[in-house]
Every structure is written in C-alpha cells, then in structure tokens.
Amino acid sequence: MSVIKPLKAWKHLLKRPHTIRYPYQEHVDMEGKRLPTEVLRGFHSNDLEKCIGCKMCGMICMNDAISYEEIPELEVEKGKKIRPIIDYGRCCYCGLCTEVCPTGSLKLTPNFKLIDVDREKFRFMPTQLNVKRDDYMVDENAILFSPEEYKEKVKGNK
Amino acid sequence: MKMKEYELFIGPQHPGITGNMMYHLWVDGDTVVKAECNVGYLHRGFEKLMESRTWMQNIPLVCRICVPDPDVNEMAYSMAVERLMGWREEVPERARYIRTVVLELSRIAAYLMGIGSYAGALGIYTLPQWALGDRDYIMDIFEQLTGARIYHIYIWPGGVRWDMPADLPKLIEKTMKYLEKRLKLYDDVFFKNRIFFDRAVDIGVIPKEKAIEWGVTGPNLRASGHEYDVRRLEPYAAYENIDFDVIHYPELGKFDVLSSGGDAYTRMLVRRLEIEQSISIIRQALKKMPSGEHLLKHPNWFKWEVPPGIAYERVESSKGEYGYMVVSDGGKKPVRVHVRGPSYTHGINVAETILKGANIADVSQILFSLDICPPDIER
Numbered sequence: 001m002s003v004i005k006p007l008k009a010w011k012h013l014l015k016r017p018h019t020i021r022y023p024y025q026e027h028v029d030m031e032g033k034r035l036p037t038e039v040l041r042g043f044h045s046n047d048l049e050k051c052i053g054c055k056m057c058g059m060i061c062m063n064d065a066i067s068y069e070e071i072p073e074l075e076v077e078k079g080k081k082i083r084p085i086i087d088y089g090r091c092c093y094c095g096l097c098t099e100v101c102p103t104g105s106l107k108l109t110p111n112f113k114l115i116d117v118d119r120e121k122f123r124f125m126p127t128q129l130n131v132k133r134d135d136y137m138v139d140e141n142a143i144l145f146s147p148e149e150y151k152e153k154v155k156g157n158k
Numbered sequence: 159m160k161m162k163e164y165e166l167f168i169g170p171q172h173p174g175i176t177g178n179m180m181y182h183l184w185v186d187g188d189t190v191v192k193a194e195c196n197v198g199y200l201h202r203g204f205e206k207l208m209e210s211r212t213w214m215q216n217i218p219l220v221c222r223i224c225v226p227d228p229d230v231n232e233m234a235y236s237m238a239v240e241r242l243m244g245w246r247e248e249v250p251e252r253a254r255y256i257r258t259v260v261l262e263l264s265r266i267a268a269y270l271m272g273i274g275s276y277a278g279a280l281g282i283y284t285l286p287q288w289a290l291g292d293r294d295y296i297m298d299i300f301e302q303l304t305g306a307r308i309y310h311i312y313i314w315p316g317g318v319r320w321d322m323p324a325d326l327p328k329l330i331e332k333t334m335k336y337l338e339k340r341l342k343l344y345d346d347v348f349f350k351n352r353i354f355f356d357r358a359v360d361i362g363v364i365p366k367e368k369a370i371e372w373g374v375t376g377p378n379l380r381a382s383g384h385e386y387d388v389r390r391l392e393p394y395a396a397y398e399n400i401d402f403d404v405i406h407y408p409e410l411g412k413f414d415v416l417s418s419g420g421d422a423y424t425r426m427l428v429r430r431l432e433i434e435q436s437i438s439i440i441r442q443a444l445k446k447m448p449s450g451e452h453l454l455k456h457p458n459w460f461k462w463e464v465p466p467g468i469a470y471e472r473v474e475s476s477k478g479e480y481g482y483m484v485v486s487d488g489g490k491k492p493v494r495v496h497v498r499g500p501s502y503t504h505g506i507n508v509a510e511t512i513l514k515g516a517n518i519a520d521v522s523q524i525l526f527s528l529d530i531c532p533p534d535i536e537r
C-alpha cells in the first residue's frame with residue numbers, strides 16, 4: 001500500500017502523447033510497420049473481366065449486402081454480364097463472399113476510407129480501381145480534403 | 159412528510175454502467191435497499207437468427223455476442239460444430255496453438271478494458287486512458303493476424319482461417335514485453351494505491367459458500383476462493399500442453415491479502431494477475447507451435463450438412479464460463495443454438511443480491527468489478 005508511488009504517473013508529463021494525430025500522422029504498429037497491412041478486411045475489389053456473374057457471393061452473404069447489375073459493355077455472352085454491387089451500409093466485412101468466389105476475382109482490400117456526404121455513394125460496384133491502398137475515395141463535394149491535400153498534410157507533420 | 163425511500167435509475171446512459179443496461183435502485187438515504195436489473199436495450203435475437211443461417215454464415219454472427227472478448231464465442235461455436243462433425247481429434251496441431259494465442263490475446267485485451275473502466279469508476283482517470291491505449295497494441299496484432307481489429311471472424315470449425323504470418327511472433331513478443339513493463343506502472347499507480355485499497359476492500363462480497371450456488375464463474379469465482387478454471391479442468395485448444403497457474407484467492411502472489419476474499423479488491427487483483435499468466439501462456443504457445451496445416455478441408459459451404467446430435471462446449475472467457483449448445487438435425491442449418499453467457503448470472507441475480515446494502519457511490523465499482531457484459535445477457 002502506498003500513497004507516494006502513484007505519483008509516478010507524473011513522469012508521463014515529459015513523454016510524447018500516446019494518441020495518434022489522425023489523419024496527419026500515420027498509424028504504425030510497435031515495430032514501425034504501417035497499418036493497415038494488406039491483410040485488413042476493407043472494401044472489395046473485383047476483377048470485372050475475371051468475374052463470371054455466378055452470384056455465389058450474393059448467396060453466402062447473410063447481410064443481403066450484395067445485389068447485381070448488368071454491364072452491357074462487357075464482352076461476354078449474354079447471361080453472364082451481371083456483376084456484384086456492394087452496399088457498405090449492410091456489409092460487415094466478413095469476407096465470406098471472397099472465400100466462395102469460384103474465380104477468385106472478388107477480394108477484400110485494406111482500403112476502408114470513404115468520405116462522402118451522400119449515403120448512396122456507399123453502395124457501389126467494386127472494381128480493380130480501389131485495390132491500391134492509398135486511394136482514398138473522396139467525393140469532391142465533401143467538406144474534408146482530397147487525397148492530394150491529405151498527402152501534403154501528412155508530409156508536413158512528420 | 160418524511161420520504162423514506164426514493165428510486166434511482168442508473169443507466170443505460172450513464173458512464174458508471176457496464177454497457178447498455180440499466181439498474182433500477184431503491185435507495186434509503188445513501189444505502190441501496192433493493193436493486194433490479196433491467197435489460198433489453200441490446201436484444202438482437204442472435205439465437206433465433208442462427209437457426210436461419212447456414213453453419214458457416216453463423217461465424218460472423220457469434221463473435222458479436224461479446225464485444226470486448228469476441229474470440230471465445232467463435233471458439234465455443236466452432237468446438238461444438240467440430241464435436242458434431244467428429245473433428246474433435248482431427249483439428250491440426252498448429253491451429254490449436256494459434257487458437258490459444260488468439261484467445262489469450264483477446265483475454266488480455268478484455269482485462270485491460272475491464273481494469274481501465276473499473277479504475278474510471280473509482281475516479282482514477284489515469285488508468286482508463288493507459289489501459290485502452292495499451293489495448294490498442296493488441297488490436298494492432300489482431301489486425302495483422304486476422305484482418306480485423308474487433309470482430310476477427312478467425313476461428314473456424316476445423317482450425318483457423320489463415321496461418322500466422324512468420325514475422326508476427328516477433329511483434330507479439332515485443333508487445334508482451336511492453337505490457338509487462340506497463341503492468342509494473344499499473345501496480346504503482348493503481349493496484350498498490352491506497353485509494354484503491356480504501357475503496358474496494360470488502361465491497362460487494364460474494365461469499366465462498368454462496369458463489370457456486372449463485373452461478374458465479376470465471377475470475378469472480380476464483381476471487382471467492384475456488385480454484386476453478388475450464389482451461390485446466392476440460393482443456394481445449396492447446397491448454398493441456400501449457401503450464402499455467404490458476405490464480406485464486408488467497409494466492410495473490412506479490413499482492414497483500416487484505417480481505418477475506420470475494421470482494422471487488424480481490425476480483426480486480428485476480429484479473430491483474432491473470433494478465434501475467436496470459437502473457438506466459440502466449441509465450442509458451444508461440445514456442446511450442448509446430449508447423450503444418452492450419453485448417454481442415456471444409457465441405458462446400460452451401461451443401462454443408464452437420465450430422466444430427468447435440469453438442470455442448472464450454473470455454474473460459476475473461477468474463478466467466480461461456481457455453482454453447484448446438485443442436486443439429488442433420489441439415490444445412492442448426493436447429494437450435496443456445497448460449498450460456500457468464501454475465502447472465504453476474505449481471506442479474508449476483509449483482510442484484512450484492513448491491514443490497516451498498517452505498518450509491520459504490521454501485522458503479524461493484525458492477526465493473528463483476529465485469530458484466532450486457533450483450534451476452536440478452537444475446
């Protein structure tokens with residue numbers, strides 16, 4: 001039992017804060033590796049050329065997050081032109097859809113940031129475009145900054 | 159006119175309550191004369207929902223039953239499915255060890271959160287900030303191992319979803335070293351603090367003789383003086399090959415035994431000491447982890463039929479004993495899944511009983527010392 005020892009907490013006054021100044025500062029783990037890593041289950045990406053429109057992903061999804069839309073421009077036979085659209089208001093990022101996808105075209109990416117003022121934007125067709133990690137999806141009407149501005153701010157704060 | 163008793167509602171919008179639940183208190187002066195638990199804010203009908211989903215579709219659902227410690231749910235459900243499938247002995251050895259590591263990491267994370275919120279209930283606001291900050295380093299490990307920070311959806315029937323990356327043990331070891339260092343500081347600031355002792359000793363006592371009768375499990379039961387741990391009695395995952403102590407009253411290691419057991423003070427010390435045991439379990443599991451397969455081959459998920467039967471499996475979580483009863487009629491979906499949540503007894507009858515006679519100021523700390531998790535009361 002001690003009354004004096006708790007005062008040790010004061011030494012933290014001289015230390016750097018524990019919190020991250022997000023989004024100006026990068027989130028890194030203990031070893032300095034940048035997070036999220038490639039394993040993180042975020043938004044989907046779908047290779048529209050590889051996908052065959054078999055609807056397996058929609059069958060396993062227990063949240064009814066997947067619907068389908070036809071893309072007429074695709075150069076495949078007529079019945080196979082549908083491609084999945086994901087509603088991120090419903091998706092729980094479990095990734096079961098990617099596990100059952102027979103072609104392996106549907107994948108989860110570590111991209112999870114979508115900033116928009118219109119909730120309809122949270123329902124979209126995943127393509128190959130959102131595979132790259134640094135592609136923040138920002139609507140130009142959104143109040144927050146664009147990817148370029150974001151990068152500038154991160155640079156300035158290191 | 160003199161008013162003798164008045165009524166007080168604590169929760170669901172109250173920082174001194176353990177989540178989305180409410181206690182209705184009848185108070186005489188400063189003393190609680192009657193307490194009534196009021197739940198229902200979190201009822202999502204999991205058990206019924208599970209009957210309309212296939213065996214694999216239930217995995218993303220079960221982890222949501224306990225937010226701070228989700229992996230035990232996946233584990234108990236997977237164990238029950240494995241039992242019905244006759245896979246009990248076939249689960250790959252490597253998967254067992256990875257499961258052990260995941261379960262213990264999750265236990266540490268839950269304890270840190272519990273200790274932090276308990277200290278907050280006593281008015282020591284330093285510890286909640288520290289504990290939740292340190293818990294985030296465990297979330298970082300989970301993020302790299304399972305792909306998610308909170309709901310991992312990682313333990314599957316027949317093994318684990320992905321293999322552990324080769325460089326992860328290094329990060330885990332580094333985090334464990336850091337936690338050990340921090341625990342020493344926690345001791346100085348909180349566990350050996352005079353305020354903690356003055357406030358918590360002999361508050362909210364669960365007597366040893368009553369504990370079993372009241373259905374108390376987990377750290378709360380061990381704090382009452384019973385040496386009872388499912389990890390020891392019915393080893394699952396890789397616990398049978400791992401050496402650890404079952405922390406219980408009155409063996410509190412380096413801490414002084416200042417009470418007659420079963421009070422808030424002992425309950426928190428048991429949790430504090432179990433973090434150290436968990437760290438040692440993780441180290442042993444990482445050392446003994448063999449190489450090899452990590453998941454048994456699943457049948458086609460759309461056609462997966464589990465042989466008829468009833469399986470009951472239990473695991474030790476940070477809150478107490480979790481049990482899953484799964485009934486199959488040989489179909490593609492379970493007929494019935496019943497969850498035995500530890501907070502059901504702790505939050506309802508135990509809390510109602512021990513709150514009687516407590517001061518209003520002690521209500522929060524008693525509830526936090528029981529580590530009640532409302533989502534598993536109502537599922």
Ligand code: SF4
Nearest residue numbers: 061091092094095097
């Ligand atoms: S990740 Fe899960 S919830 Fe999201 S679309 Fe796929 S199956 Fe549905």
Ligand code: SF4
Nearest residue numbers: 051052054055057101
């Ligand atoms: S993404 Fe995969 S599962 Fe979904 S329709 Fe395309 S090929 Fe089928």
